[in-house]
Amino acid sequence: MAAAEAVHATYPPRLTAEQEQFLVSTIKDWTIQNGLTVRPPATFVSQDAVSKGVLGTNAPVTLFPSPFPRSSFEEARAVQKIYNKLYADITRDEKWLGEIIQELLDVDDFVSGLWKVHDAVKKEGYVQDLSLGLFRSDYMEHTPAGSENPSLKQVEFNTISSSFGGLSSRVAALHSELLSFPPGQPINYPSHPLLDGRVPPKNTAVETLSAGLAAAHSAYGPSKSSPSLPLCIIFVVQEGERNIFDQLALSSRLSNFHKIPVFRLNTTDILDLTSIPGSNSSRPLIYTPPHAPSTSFEATTVYLRGFYAPTDYTSERDWAARLQLERSAAIKCPTVLNQLSGCKKIQQVLADPNREDHLSRFLSPGDSDTADKLRRTFAPQYDLHENGRGRELALNVETAASHVLKPQREGGGNNIYKTAIPGFLRSIPEKDWKSWVLMELIQPPSEAKNVALRSDGAVISGNVVSELGIFGTILWSSDGRILHNEEGGWLMRTKAKESDEGGVAAGFSSLDSVILY
């Protein structure tokens, strides 16, 4: 049995009914007291009650922190600033990025729509040299049969709306408090070597992400309006966002600590509440709060927590709103190009072992050490071009069995797993195959288990799969200057494993923390 399996074999320790009852009721109270919350869905609460907008419920959380190898955790942290810079450099390399994106334009309307926004602004000319990235690199522990030590494999790299920094920090605090109560003589968990004297590492996600936004705000410089206007940051959000408290953790920090005004703006309100004066060639983005119509603000930074998915664009008006943001002088987090750099296709091109070496293009010549560090985190990925290795692996049911087929965007419910891949591919037109990426499945510890409290109060336990995300922020200029590059804070997300399929359940996912071993 490999080391990772040994760790998970006895973990988590079994709870008595009284222990479980105590942990569950304490977590139910702690989450509401400390804003580790989401707005409840209209499932166990009536739509009528939800519509009043006053209720909160606990975010889904695990009762136990999950064990994670310290070496892998440190490795993930150590490469984050390299990844930050890599994705900044990819974003700056419009030619290279464009060539890859071109392949997707005729099969992916969303990618195509985004590219058109970039094209339009490029024609007019960009007025803002700076870009801000709030990134999250997601990993799994890879423990293939027969291997002695687990390795760290990247699942995906998020360049837009990287979420859960706010709530994740609170889960670490929750587990730390539970593990250390009472002070000096903790009694909340059954005795277990992994829990003895250990607490999750400090989670600085809120501080780090907010500091990134504050750095952009500061780098924007003085108002470009005349007469000059007060400056602000705008959070672009989805209407009816249930995960609002994750976002508020960042805006509160910006307001209360950095003393920067933050306004929330629904994607659907952008064209009504913002404007770019036609007479000002600097194109400042002016925001006028409806509750204070006599005071206008100039947005230094636009932080997108909406507009990341096709469902955010229901009409041309939404695309016009995105264009308004993109052509403005506000620093975008992210720009359209930076969003596109997060396409699965980009990761595949970098990680495809059968293609030319694209990675080196973005690294200092001869810096094979950095290239190796990044490559160690890659799982093999392939496109499905004719006569290519990827197509061969995908269509053969035996080799498909160790792979996952992913579309360009966020994983979860859209992925096709294992032996279902050949049949799925044959069911869609071959011309659409190029919008899919084949990735070798990461093999997480098969014995990992945990217990989770859902938002509706249900407690479930069983085998789980966990993903570790590392947050990073980078502010760069189109000429390649890096003004700010930080790593800090993390997310552990744990999903119930569907035993029959072997895939990851799309529906259920809990916030977790880590115990390093």
Place this chain on the structure above:
Amino acid sequence: MAAAEAVHATYPPRLTAEQEQFLVSTIKDWTIQNGLTVRPPATFVSQDAVSKGVLGTNAPVTLFPSPFPRSSFEEARAVQKIYNKLYADITRDEKWLGEIIQELLDVDDFVSGLWKVHDAVKKEGYVQDLSLGLFRSDYMEHTPAGSENPSLKQVEFNTISSSFGGLSSRVAALHSELLSFPPGQPINYPSHPLLDGRVPPKNTAVETLSAGLAAAHSAYGPSKSSPSLPLCIIFVVQEGERNIFDQLALSSRLSNFHKIPVFRLNTTDILDLTSIPGSNSSRPLIYTPPHAPSTSFEATTVYLRGFYAPTDYTSERDWAARLQLERSAAIKCPTVLNQLSGCKKIQQVLADPNREDHLSRFLSPGDSDTADKLRRTFAPQYDLHENGRGRELALNVETAASHVLKPQREGGGNNIYKTAIPGFLRSIPEKDWKSWVLMELIQPPSEAKNVALRSDGAVISGNVVSELGIFGTILWSSDGRILHNEEGGWLMRTKAKESDEGGVAAGFSSLDSVILY
């Protein structure tokens, strides 16, 4: 028009629909993010959803802080430590207290039940010399027609379960944030001279109340068990408490800042989970958490947030549980005698202008200055004894019109107002009259208005009546030594005024803060 009326005539400033919408939605978010919450009632949420124990909703709060005269606020703070000591001294004077309580024994089962607990422990002998009081003295601004300056009048003095310190601190923080956003250029409220550059004073209720409990914990000394046990504080609470987050603000502060273990214990679980070893004449109160049955704790301090009302005692078993606490070595907050010192009858005896001077009994001889300070806060109060002034005022509909009739316990729904008093008295047996106290009505500013957000999301506005509570803590020994005497933190509670009755609505009450003028 008196000064107070002038202040309230234009306050609060009128909100546009957009301003109200912004304030309401911001408060809905802020409250859940920051634990300014209660568990929702089973009115707008189904009993089924409530039973899962995961939902929170905003505590009812005002949109605006309420104006309050700075001189009255300072006066209330200045007398708090004097009041703390007065009620400690009353509690120590068992003979005097007992004589007054005797009058109530045959008409008030609850008072009688409490006295029996004291009697039983007295016979056995008390083993704990120290008592802890967490008090709240409640006041209204008194603005009778024709008076130039408002004065401060005490509504009641609470000696048990003085609540809302936890949530009240957060309301002050909420209003302060709303008033100062964005930094340097606030825009959330319409312009008004009372709000210009002002925020509520700092509210240290959580720090002050927790420090009182911590002082008792420390004064308890080492474990009285052998072998010695780890020490803890116990919060005795009601099952299904909706106001739990108010209490958790204190226990979190004790755990996280003072590093003192705190356990919550339902009144109904006391006899199952605590014990006093018969073999130990020091009578330590031993608590064994059901989730960690191998670890027992010794309670230094028992803080009652239950057992304050007759409804907390449904059987002899509940009285036995109260007796178990009272006879133990734990420092009680409060003792039975301290709870009884909060009877309305005590306040009436102190404040009755037609009775002998009882107040001086508890003050240093010749200290007329202190006596005057306290007396200035008294509203005239009377008992209803035969041929007395109180009976005369109560039975005459003309004089009754400026009075309120109060039972021994918490006000609100049980009070009889104004012209309803004579009829009410004639409807009950004359022998029961002695359980009632007649109090001259305090006349709060008649033009005071505010807007409140209820827990179900409804927004209501109109004329209001506000009460200011000042928190204080005192730890004393039966021999008169004062180990700790502090004042700190406050509560502003604002109720809708029922215009037809002129009385205070029992049903609806919001947490508020103050703007001092």
